[in-house]
Amino acid sequence: MIRVLLVDDQHLIRAGLRMLCDAAPDLDVVGEADNGRDAVSLAARLRPDVVVMDLRMPGVDGITATSRILADRPTTRVLVLTTFGDDDHLYPALTAGACGFLLKDAPPTDLLDGIRRAAAGDSPFSQEVLRRLVHRAVRARADAPEPVDGLTAREQAVLELVAEGLSNAEIGERLHIGVTTVKTHITSLMTKTGSPNRVRLALFARGV
Incomplete structure (x- = not known):
């Protein structure tokens, strides 16, 4: 409940x-x-x-x-x-x-x-809100930071899908991994990128 x-x-x-x-x-x-x-x-x-x-x-x-x-x-x-x-x-x-x-x-x-x-x-x-976030991210892409060192290939793949706005279940289906594994990768990504939550992680991935 x-x-x-x-x-x-x-x-x-x-x-x-x-x-x-x-x-x-x-x-x-x-x-x-x-x-x-x-x-x-x-x-x-x-x-x-x-x-x-x-x-x-x-x-x-x-x-x-x-x-x-x-x-x-x-x-x-x-x-x-x-x-x-x-x-x-x-x-x-x-x-x-x-x-x-x-x-x-x-x-x-x-x-x-x-x-x-x-x-x-x-x-x-x-x-409507998501479109505006993406539009702002695209405009800011030229100033995007360098890729974060230390990401595994799987973490990079998860990061890209988070940036697309996919849910944990959708990411799991796309990458053929379990939802628990997706959550583990996202927790690791937030730590490595200094993102306090999933929204900030998505914005980070898009260079905002």
Whole structure:
């Protein structure tokens, strides 16, 4: 069962998200917060697997709350769900440690899939956001760093597929290896590249 904490300052949004999650047999909404300060407190007390985080909230905003939650519990997965998909919100959220970024107009099935992927260690993104990340990466390619020394051929192959946005399961299928092995390679890659999370690893691979 995936333990979920919902954070949004709009009651109707939270109610809709709770109804959606309650209908899924593998998701358990363990709490709700309407501001970042309460989100940090509840995350410490309830220990959710995934925090679905809004960004614009009164008082402590979602970016600050994300940073504080992950400083206390680095294994928590914070999935941003917001109306604002611009770079002024996207990159600060990623820098704070968010593992994914979905827009509120995403289909309900995408949101449920995003929560599951986040819990599994993947990085779910709305297609619009992912396209912008790739576009920025392509523009920055000319300034890409030199390849990291010490990567095995398998790690290099995994790194390239992470950059393409593939999930762990998809990488495993492509390379004919198990998901556990993929996770081991990704952990090693994050250590070798100094990437704090999978998103930053993907951006590193694309030279951002």
